[in-house]
Amino acid sequence: MAKRYDPAVLVEYEHIVAELNARTGENRISPSLERIEVLLEFLGNPHTAYKVIHIAGTNGKTTTSRMIESLLRQAGLNTGLTTSPHLQDVRERIQLNGQSIDIEDFVESYRELKPIVDIVEERLNQKISFFEFMTAMAFSVFATSAVDVAVIEVGMGGTWDATNLVSPSVCVITPIDLDHQQFLGDTIKEIAGEKAGVIKPETVVVSADQHPDAQQVLIDQAERCGADIYFANRDFGLESRQPAIGGQVISLRGQFSMYENIVLPLFGEHQGQNASLALFAVEKFFGVSESRPHLSQELVIGGFGTTSSPGRLEIIQRKPTVLVDVAHNPHGAYALRKALLSEFDFHYLVMVVAMFKDKDMNGFFENMHGAVDHIIVTDLGHERSASIGELRELAQLHFGETPIESVTKLSDAYARAVELVDEFAMSEYMGTGILITGSVYTVGAARSLLKRVNDV
Numbered sequence: 001m002a003k004r005y006d007p008a009v010l011v012e013y014e015h016i017v018a019e020l021n022a023r024t025g026e027n028r029i030s031p032s033l034e035r036i037e038v039l040l041e042f043l044g045n046p047h048t049a050y051k052v053i054h055i056a057g058t059n060g061k062t063t064t065s066r067m068i069e070s071l072l073r074q075a076g077l078n079t080g081l082t083t084s085p086h087l088q089d090v091r092e093r094i095q096l097n098g099q100s101i102d103i104e105d106f107v108e109s110y111r112e113l114k115p116i117v118d119i120v121e122e123r124l125n126q127k128i129s130f131f132e133f134m135t136a137m138a139f140s141v142f143a144t145s146a147v148d149v150a151v152i153e154v155g156m157g158g159t160w161d162a163t164n165l166v167s168p169s170v171c172v173i174t175p176i177d178l179d180h181q182q183f184l185g186d187t188i189k190e191i192a193g194e195k196a197g198v199i200k201p202e203t204v205v206v207s208a209d210q211h212p213d214a215q216q217v218l219i220d221q222a223e224r225c226g227a228d229i230y231f232a233n234r235d236f237g238l239e240s241r242q243p244a245i246g247g248q249v250i251s252l253r254g255q256f257s258m259y260e261n262i263v264l265p266l267f268g269e270h271q272g273q274n275a276s277l278a279l280f281a282v283e284k285f286f287g288v289s290e291s292r293p294h295l296s297q298e299l300v301i302g303g304f305g306t307t308s309s310p311g312r313l314e315i316i317q318r319k320p321t322v323l324v325d326v327a328h329n330p331h332g333a334y335a336l337r338k339a340l341l342s343e344f345d346f347h348y349l350v351m352v353v354a355m356f357k358d359k360d361m362n363g364f365f366e367n368m369h370g371a372v373d374h375i376i377v378t379d380l381g382h383e384r385s386a387s388i389g390e391l392r393e394l395a396q397l398h399f400g401e402t403p404i405e406s407v408t409k410l411s412d413a414y415a416r417a418v419e420l421v422d423e424f425a426m427s428e429y430m431g432t433g434i435l436i437t438g439s440v441y442t443v444g445a446a447r448s449l450l451k452r453v454n455d456v
Helices: 007-021 035-042 061-074 102-122 131-142 188-198 214-223 271-286 298-304 330-343 360-368 390-398 410-428 438-456
Strands: 051-056 079-082 149-153 169-174 206-208 227-230 237-243 247-253 258-264 314-317 321-325 349-353 375-380 404-409 432-437
Touching: 007 102, 007 131, 035 102, 035 131, 051 061, 051 131, 051 188, 051 271, 061 079, 061 149, 061 271, 061 298, 079 131, 102 131, 131 149, 169 188, 169 271, 188 214, 206 214, 206 271, 214 227, 237 271, 237 314, 247 271, 258 271, 258 314, 271 298, 271 330, 314 438, 321 438, 330 360, 349 410, 360 390, 375 390, 375 410, 404 410, 410 438, 432 438
Parallel strands: 051 149, 051 169, 079 149, 169 206, 206 227, 321 432, 349 375, 349 432, 375 404
Antiparallel strands: 237 247, 247 258, 314 321
C-alpha cells in the first residue's frame, strides 16, 4: 500500500521540485568544480564518510550502477545509490538500500541544504546548478544515513562532473562512444579524455571493452595515477548467455572463478556485458584473491536476480506489448536493435520515437534500421525537442519503404500505435508490439502516460 503523506508536505515537495527545475539544467555544464567543492566543504565533506564505487562512461552507467548496488546490498551492506537522469521522479536520484528516498526525508534534506546553498551562492556570486544541488543532497543523505558504500554515477563526462570529488575504492568505466559532443569533444579519444578524469591515484579501474582510442587514453591515465586497470574480454568477461523468459541466463568469468547459470532479468547482450563489469567491480571491492577466489553463490545469484533497470528495454504493458528504452545515441540504438532482433519474436513492431535536437538523430535511425515495421515520430513538447519534420526526414532516409507517420503529441502517437497493432493482430494473428524510445525524457513521459491510461 502506498504511503499517505500530509497534503502540506506534498505541496511543499512540488514547490521544491519546481525550484530545483528552475536551476541550470544538467544538459548545460560549466567546467568548474569550485561551486560543488565549496558547498561540500560547508557541509563537512559528507562524501568522505563512506566508501565509494564511481561509474563513468557513455552508455550503460545507470544499469551497471544498479547491478553493483544490488550485489552490495545482497552482501549485507547498507547502500546508497545516485544515478541520473531520472525517469519520472527526482527522488529516483537518491536511493537508500534500493529504495528512493522518502518524500518527507527529501523535503527535510532540502530544508537543511537550501540555506547553505544560499550562503555559497552569495559568497561565490555564482548559482548552484540542478545537478550540483542534487549531488550535494545525495552525498549528505548518504552520510546522515550511515551507508557503508555509495554507488555514484557520473552525470556527464568525468573531469568536471560534480561527482568527481569522491575518492573511490573502485572506478568503473562503461563503453565510451560519441555523445554530448558539444561538451566533451568530437572524437572518441577526446571524450575518453574527459571520462578518464575520474581515475584517481592508486584506485582500481574496471573498464568495459573499449574502442582502441579510448582504451589507450584510459591506460595512460591509469599509469599516471598509479592505478591498476582491468578490461573486459581480457581480465574478465561475459562467457555465455542464453535468452530466457523475462531476461537471460549468463555465465561470467571473474578474476579467479567462473560464475555459471546466473539469471539476469534484463534483455540484451549489452546487459550481460554490464553484468560482467558489475561483478568484477564488486570482486575488486571485496578483494577477491587466490586464497579467496570468488564471491558467494548466494550473493551473485541473489544480487543479479533482484536487479531492475527501469526504462532499459522494459516491458511496461501487455496486450499490446509495450517496450520502452532510453536509447538516444548511435551506440544505444545499436544495442537496442541487436536486442530486439535476438531476444524478441515480433512479427509487427511499431516504433514511437521522440528525441532531443542536440542528439545524433541520423546515427540513431541508421542503427535502428531493420528492427521495426512502422514508425511514428512525435514531439516531446520540450524546448530541446527535435522537430517532427526533421525526425521524419531522417527516418525516411534510413528506412526506405517502411511506413512513417507524424503525430503531434506522445499520447496521440501511442493511441495511433495501438490502432496499428490491433489492426495487424486482427488480420494476421501474430505477435505485435510497440516500442517507445529516443530519450530518457521520452521514456519517462511514456511510463507516466501508460500509468494514467491503465488507471482509467
